[in-house]
Amino acid sequence: xxxxxxxxxxxxxxxxxxxxxxxxxxxxxxxxxxxxxxxxxxxxxxxxxxxxxxxxxxxxxxxxxxxxxxxxxxxxxxxxxxxxxxxxxxxxxxxxxxxxxxxxxxxxxxxxxxxxxxxxxxxxxxxxxxxxxxxxxxxxxxxxxxxxxxxxxxxxxxxxxxxxxxxxxxxxxxxxxxxxxxxxxxxxxxxxxxxxxxxxxxxxxxxxxxxxxxxxxxxxxxxxxxxxxxxxxxxxxxxxxxxxxxxxxxxxxxxxxxxxxxxxxxxxxxxxxxxxxxxxxxxxxxxxxxxxxxxxxxxxxxxxxxxxxxxxxxxxxxxxxxxxxxxxxxxxxxxxxxxxxxxxxxxxxxxxxxxxxxxxxxxxxxxxxxxxxxxxxxxxxxxxxxxxxxxxxxxxxxxxxxxxxxxxxxxxxxxxxxxxxxxxxxxxxxxxxxxxxxxxxxxxxxxxxxxxxxxxxxxxxxxxxxxxxxxxxxxxxxxxxxxxxxxxxxxxxxxxxxxxxxxxxxxxxxxxxxxxxxxxxxxxxxxxxxxxxxxxxxxxxxxxxxxxxxxxxxxxxxxxxxxxxxxxxxxxxxxxxxxxxxxxxxxxxxxxxxxxxxxxxxxxxxxxxxxxxxxxxxxxxxxxxxxxxxxxxxxxxxxxxxxxxxxxxxxxxxxxxxxxxxxxxxxxxxxxxxxxxxxxxxxxxxxxxxxxxxxxxxxxxxxxxxxxxxxxxxxxxxxxxxxxxxxxxxxxxxxxxxxxxxxxxxxxxxxxxxxxxxxxxxxxxxxxxxxxxxxxxxxxxxxxxxxxxxxxxxxxxxxxxxxxxxxxxxxxxxxxxxxxxxxxxxxxxxxxxxxxxxxxxxxxxxxxxxxxxxxxxxxxxxxxxxxxxxxxxxxxxxxxxxxxxxxxxxxxxxxxxxxx
Numbered sequence: 001x002x003x004x005x006x007x008x009x010x011x012x013x014x015x016x017x018x019x020x021x022x023x024x025x026x027x028x029x030x031x032x033x034x035x036x037x038x039x040x041x042x043x044x045x046x047x048x049x050x051x052x053x054x055x056x057x058x059x060x061x062x063x064x065x066x067x068x069x070x071x072x073x074x075x076x077x078x079x080x081x082x083x084x085x086x087x088x089x090x091x092x093x094x095x096x097x098x099x100x101x102x103x104x105x106x107x108x109x110x111x112x113x114x115x116x117x118x119x120x121x122x123x124x125x126x127x128x129x130x131x132x133x134x135x136x137x138x139x140x141x142x143x144x145x146x147x148x149x150x151x152x153x154x155x156x157x158x159x160x161x162x163x164x165x166x167x168x169x170x171x172x173x174x175x176x177x178x179x180x181x182x183x184x185x186x187x188x189x190x191x192x193x194x195x196x197x198x199x200x201x202x203x204x205x206x207x208x209x210x211x212x213x214x215x216x217x218x219x220x221x222x223x224x225x226x227x228x229x230x231x232x233x234x235x236x237x238x239x240x241x242x243x244x245x246x247x248x249x250x251x252x253x254x255x256x257x258x259x260x261x262x263x264x265x266x267x268x269x270x271x272x273x274x275x276x277x278x279x280x281x282x283x284x285x286x287x288x289x290x291x292x293x294x295x296x297x298x299x300x301x302x303x304x305x306x307x308x309x310x311x312x313x314x315x316x317x318x319x320x321x322x323x324x325x326x327x328x329x330x331x332x333x334x335x336x337x338x339x340x341x342x343x344x345x346x347x348x349x350x351x352x353x354x355x356x357x358x359x360x361x362x363x364x365x366x367x368x369x370x371x372x373x374x375x376x377x378x379x380x381x382x383x384x385x386x387x388x389x390x391x392x393x394x395x396x397x398x399x400x401x402x403x404x405x406x407x408x409x410x411x412x413x414x415x416x417x418x419x420x421x422x423x424x425x426x427x428x429x430x431x432x433x434x435x436x437x438x439x440x441x442x443x444x445x446x447x448x449x450x451x452x453x454x455x456x457x458x459x460x461x462x463x464x465x466x467x468x469x470x471x472x473x474x475x476x477x478x479x480x481x482x483x484x485x486x487x488x489x490x491x492x493x494x495x496x497x498x499x500x501x502x503x504x505x506x507x508x509x510x511x512x513x514x515x516x517x518x519x520x521x522x523x524x525x526x527x528x529x530x531x532x533x534x535x536x537x538x539x540x541x542x543x544x545x546x547x548x549x550x551x552x553x554x555x556x557x558x559x560x561x562x563x564x565x566x567x568x569x570x571x572x573x574x575x576x577x578x579x580x581x582x583x584x585x586x587x588x589x590x591x592x593x594x595x596x597x598x599x600x601x602x603x604x605x606x607x608x609x610x611x612x613x614x615x616x617x618x619x620x621x622x623x624x625x626x627x628x629x630x631x632x633x634x635x636x637x638x639x640x641x642x643x644x645x646x647x648x649x650x651x652x653x654x655x656x657x658x659x660x661x662x663x664x665x666x667x668x669x670x671x672x673x674x675x676x677x678x679x680x681x682x683x684x685x686x687x688x689x690x691x692x693x694x695x696x697x698x699x700x701x702x703x704x705x706x707x708x709x710x711x712x713x714x715x716x717x718x719x720x721x722x723x724x725x726x727x728x729x730x731x732x733x734x735x736x737x738x739x740x741x742x743x744x745x746x747x748x749x750x751x752x753x754x755x756x757x758x759x760x761x762x763x764x765x766x767x768x769x770x771x772x773x774x775x776x777x778x779x780x781x782x783x784x785x786x787x788x789x790x791x792x793x794x795x796x797x798x799x800x801x802x803x804x805x806x807x808x809x810x811x812x813x814x815x816x817x818x819x820x821x822x823x824x825x826x827x828x829x830x831x832x833x834x835x836x837x838x839x840x841x842x843x844x845x846x847x848x849x850x851x852x853x854x855x856x857x858x859x860x861x862x863x864x865x866x867x868x869x870x871x872x873x874x875x876x877x878x879x880x881x882x883x884x885x886x887x888x889x890x891x892x893x894x895x896x897x898x899x900x
Contacts, residue, residue, distance in 0.1 A: 002017045002018060002019070003018040004016065004017055007021065007024075009049045009050070009052055010046060010050045012056075012057065014060075014067050015065060015066045016066065016068075017066060017067065017069060019069045020068055020069040020072040023076075024052075024072050027081070028049070030081070030083075031045060031082065032045055033082075034082045043288060052075055055075045055078060055079075059071050059074070142163055143163075144159060144160070144163045145159050145213055145214045145215065145216045146158070146159045146209075146213045146215045146216070147159040147162050147216060148215050148217045149216075149217055150162075150168060152168075154206075156209045156210055156213065157175065159209075159213060160209075167230075175206065178198050178201070178202040179203070180199075182195055183199060230250075230294040231246060231250050231295070232292075232294070232295040233279075233280070233284065233286065234246040234248075234249055234292075234295060235285050236292070239259075241279075241280040243280055243283065244262060245258075246283060246286070247279075249295050249296050250295065262275075262276060349424050349425075349427075350424075350425060353422070354425065355421070356417050356420055356424065357418055357422055359417060360414050360417035360418030360420075360421055363414035364411060364414040364415055364418060367407060367410055367414060370391060370407070371403065371407045373392060373395055374403035375400055375404075390551060393556060393557040397457065397460065397556035397557065397558075399453070401449065401453075402450070402452075402453030402457075404446075404449075405446045405448075405449025405452075406449075408442050408445060409443065409446035409447050409450045412439050412443040413443070416439070459518055460518050460558060461516045461559060462517075462518060463516065463517055463518065463520045463522070464516045464517075464520075464523055464559075465514070465515065465517070465520045465521075465523035465527060466515075466524075466527060467513055467528045468510055468511070469528075470509070470510050470511075471508060471509045471510075471511075471535065472506055472508050473506065473507040473508055473509060473537065474506050475540060476537060476540060476541065476543060478541035479572065479573070480541060480572070480574060480602070481541055481543060481572060481573075481574035482542045482574065482576070483543055483545070483566075483574055483577075484542060484545070484576075484577055484580055485547055485579045485580040485582075485583050486544050486547065487547055487724060491546075491549050492548060492549055492550075492562070494547060494548065494549055494564050495564065496547075496564045496565075496566060496584065497563070497565050497566070498566050498568060498588065498605060498610060499565050499566065499568070499605075499608070500569070500570050500607070500608065501567045501569055502569065502570065503569050505569050507543075507566070507567060507568055507569065508567050509545070509565070510565040510567065511533055511564060512564075513527040513531060513560065513561070514527060514559075514560065514562075515527035515560045515561075516558045516559045517558055526558045526560070527560065529552065530551060530552055530556065530558070530560060531549050531551055532549065532550050532552055533546055533549040533550075534546045545564065545566070545580075549562045568605055570604070570605055572604075573604045574602070574603055575599070577598070577599045578599050578684055578686075579723065579724060581598035581599075582722055582724065582756060584610070588609065589609060589611075590606060590609045590610065590612070593620040594621050595612050595615055595620055595621070597619070597685070601615055601619070602614070676708075676759075678779075680718070680720030680759055681720075683706075683721045683756075683758065683759045684720065684721045684722040684723075684725075684756065685723070686721050686723040686725070686726040687718070687720055688720075688726050689717070689718050689719075690717040690718070690719075690731050693715065693717050693732075693733050694733075695733075696733055696735075696764065697736050697764065697766045697767060697769070698738065698767075698769040698770070699738045699740070699762065699770050699771070700737055700738065700770075700771040700772075701760075701770075701771070701772050701776045702740065702773045702774050703740070703774045704757065704774055704775040705729075705740060705757070705759075705760050705776050705777075706757050706758065706759045706776075707760050707762065707772075707776060707777065707779070707780075708759065708761045708762065708779050709762045709763075709767065709779065710761075710762070710763050710780075710781060711763075711781070711782030711783050711784075712763035712764065712765065712782075714763065715763065715764050715765075716761075716762070717731060717738070717760070717762050717763075718760070718761045719758060719759065719761075720759045720761075721757065722756055722758075725756060725758050728742050728743050729742065729743070729758060729760075730742065730743045737769075738762070766783070766786055767780065767788060768787065768788060769788075769789045769790075770788075770790045772790075772792045772793070772798065773792075773793045774795070774796065775794060775796065776796045777796070778790075778797070779798075779799050780798070780799070780802070782802075783802045784802065786805075787804060787805055787806040787808075788802055788806075789808040790808070790809050790817065791811075792809075792813075792815040793811075793813050793815070794814070795813060795815065796813075796816075797815065797817070798815075798816070798817045799817075799818045800817070800818070800820065800821070801820040802819075802820075803821045803822045803823075804822075805824045805825065806823065806825045807826050807827070808827045808829075809826075809827065809829070810830075811828075811829070811831070811834040811836070812832050812834070813832045813833070813834070815830075815834045815835070816834070816836075816837075817834075817835070817837070819836070819837065819838040819840065820840040821840075821841050822841060822843075823841055823842075823844075824843065824844050824845070825843065825844065825845045825846070825847075826841070826845070827846075827847050828846070828848045828849065828850070828858075829849045829850075830848075830849070830850045830851075830852075830854045830856070831850070831851045831852050831854070832851075832853070833852060833853040834850070834852075834854045835855050835856075836854075836856040836857065836858070837857050838856070838857060838858045839858070839859050839877060840859075841859065842861060842878065843858065843859065843860055843861070844861050844862050844863075845860070845862055845863040846858050846864050846876075847864075847865045847866075848864075848865070848867070849867045850867075850868050850869075850874070850891075851869045851870050852869075852871070854868075854870075855872070855873050855874075855875075856872075856873070856874045856875070857874075857875045857877075857896075858874070858876050858877070859876070859898075860877075860878045860880045861879070862880055862881055863882045864880045864883045864884070866887075866893050868885075868887050868889075868891035868893070869887075870888075870889045870890075871891065872889075872891045873891065875894050875895075875896050876894075876895055877896050878898065
C-alpha cells in the first residue's frame, strides 16, 4: 500500500504516489530555479507544467488512474533534466538558489545533495534506451515501413508521413484528394480520362504498399514525436499576421519565398488574399516557447527551451519591438469591434432561433390537429383541409397505427426544429442524450411504419372504374333555357360539356364519375357512393349547376374525378350568364370565337359547337383566322380618345438562327407591344371602384392585369372584368404606393387563374415609380417634368408616353418596353430576354447595361455608354459625340439611320 497525493498541473488534477511526488517536486524546483533568470519565467514554467500534464494524461487509462514513480521517470527521460545542458558555473549558482529556496520552504520538494536519486538514475536508463527511429537517424538511413503505432487503417499513410517527416494528416488528405477532388476538378479537361483512373490507381497503390511494406509497432506517438511539426502563426518574425513566417517554419524554407508566392497568387486570380485571411483566422499563434518549438518540429524538452530562450533577441527587461504594425493594427481593430460582432451574432442567433421556434411550433400544432382528425378525436369537418381536399377523406382509408406512424415521421422533425430554436434562444441543449436517442428511435419507427402503410395504401389505387349518373331535367319546360353557374370554393373542380340530342327529348345532366380501388368492383362502388354534386331549378327555364363536387361523409379519397355533360335538344335555344360562359372553353364555340358579352346573346347547338344567334363580327372575340381566344384587338380602340396606337397580339416568338454547319446558334426572342383597349365594356359586366385610395405616386402591380394610367388632377382607380375575377382582385395603398395583386383564394391560388383579362384604369397627378411583375401590361401617358423609374420582371410589357428629365428602366426576364416622348437622361438595366424600343424617345444621354438575349433600340443626341454581355444587341440612331462600348460574348452595338 502506498500513499497517494493529489496535485494540480495547469488546471488538470492527478493522483500521484508519494515517492513519485517527491521526484516530481524536486524536478519542478530545479526547473523553476534554472529559468527564474529569464524574462517571463512564470510563463515558461507554466508551459513546462502543461507539457508534463500532457505526458501524464497520455499514461492514464480506465484501469490506471494513479501516476507512479515509473511514470515520473519516463517523463523526465522525455523532457530531459536541467543538469543535461547546465555548465558547472550555472550548476553551482542553481545549487545556491535552490538551497535558499529549501531553507525558505518554497522549493516544493526535497533535496539530498548533488547525488542523483534513484528516480533520476532510472530516468537516465530510460533515456539511454533509444528507439529504432533514433538508431535510423544515427545510421543516416531512412526506411519506409507501415507505422502501426499511429495507424488509422493499415499504417501506410502514417509510414509515408514518418518517411517524409510530415504529419500523417497531409498524406491522408492527399489520398482523399486523388480519389475525390481531382476527378471533379479535371472533369471536362484534356486530363479527364486520366482523372477517371485516379481513384482506382490510388486504391491499388494503397493496397500494394499495404502488402509490400514491413510493419513496425514501436513508433513514437504523433503528438509526442518531434519529427511531426504543428502549424502555427509566427508573430515574432512575421510582418502582418505571421502566416508566411509560420508556413516557412513548418516547411523549413525561406520566408521570402512564401511571401513571394502569396504576392503572385494575389495577382494570379486573387485567391491568395482569402487564403491568407482564412489561415490567419484558423491558425493559432505561437505564443509560448513550446509552441515555437512545435512550430519548427523541435522536441519540447528543457534543453530545447533553454536554447530557444538563450537565442531570444530580447533580454531581461527589454521591450519587444513591434515588427508587424499592420498585423497588430488589424488584430487590435477586430479586438475592439468584437463586442459589436458579438452583438450582431447574438441578434442573428435570436432571429434564427425565433424563426425556427415559431415554424416548429406551428408545424407541430398543424400535425397535432391532423392527428386528432385521423384518430377521430376531432369531428369530420370540411374546414380542415389537406391540399384542396378535406382531411377526413385521406384518414378514412388509414388505420390508426398508420396515422400514428405518419405523425411520428413528420412531427418529430418539427419537434426537433422547435427544440433547436429554443436551444439557440436559451444557449443550451434542451434534450438529454437519452431523450434524443429515444426520439430518433421513434422517428425511425415512424418511417418504417409509414412505409408499410404506404405500401398497403398503394394497393387501393391499382384498378380504375367509372359510373355514369343521369338526372332528368323535366321541370325545364320553357322553350328557352337560362344556364347559370354556381361558384364554390370548396370541393373539386368539374368540367362541363354541352352535348346536342334529338329534338323533342327532355334535357338531362350526366355525371361521369371515375375512382380507383383494389378491384374494379371496389372502384365502381367508390365512384357511385363517395361524391355529391348539386343542381338547382328555381323555375321552368333556369338551371343552376355547381362547378365543384364534394365528398360524402365517411368517404375515402381514391382519386375521384367528375365530368359533367349537359344534354340539350337541338330545337331548344338557351341563354347563359357571363360566369357560365367563362366555365366553357373557346373551342366549344363555332370557329372558336366566343361573344364579348355572352349574357346579351341567345345560343343553340350546331353539331357539337355552340352557335351565337344573331352575333356579328364585332360581337365576337379574336380573329376568325386563328380559331382561338385572342386579346382585345385594334377594334377595341374604336371611339377611345385616349388610345395611343393600335393594339396587337402580344404572343412571344422565339427564333433560332444557325449557320450552315450548325455551330453558331443565335436566339432572338420577340414579343409584341403592350397596347390594349381602355373601354371597360370590352372586359365584362363587373365593375369595382376604389374611391378611398388617394395620395399615391407609386404603382405596384403583380399578376396578369391590364393597367391603364393617365395623368390627371384627381385620384381615381377603377376596375372592369368578370365578377369572379374582380372578387379576387385586391387593390390597397401602402404609404405612397398603390398595390395591385390577386387575393389568395383557397389552398393553391394559382389554380384559380383566369384567362380573361381585368382592366384597371388609374388617374393620378404625379407618377414617380412603377413596379410590374408577372404578366402585367402597362400603358402610361401624360406625365411630365418628374423623374420616372420603371421596374419590370417576368413577362411584363409596358408602353410609356412621357416627357421627363430622367427615365430609369430596370427589366429582368422576358419583358418589353416601348417608349415615346422625350428624356434628358435614359438609364436601362436589363437581364434575360428583354426588349426595349426607344426610337420614339430621343434622349440627350443614355446608359445601357444588358446581359443575356436583350435587344435595345435607342435614339441619342450627345453621349451613349453601353455595357453588354452574352448575346445582347443595341441599335442606336442619332449622332452622339461620345460612344463608349464594353462588350463581351457575342454582343453587338450597331448604328442605324435616323429614318429607321
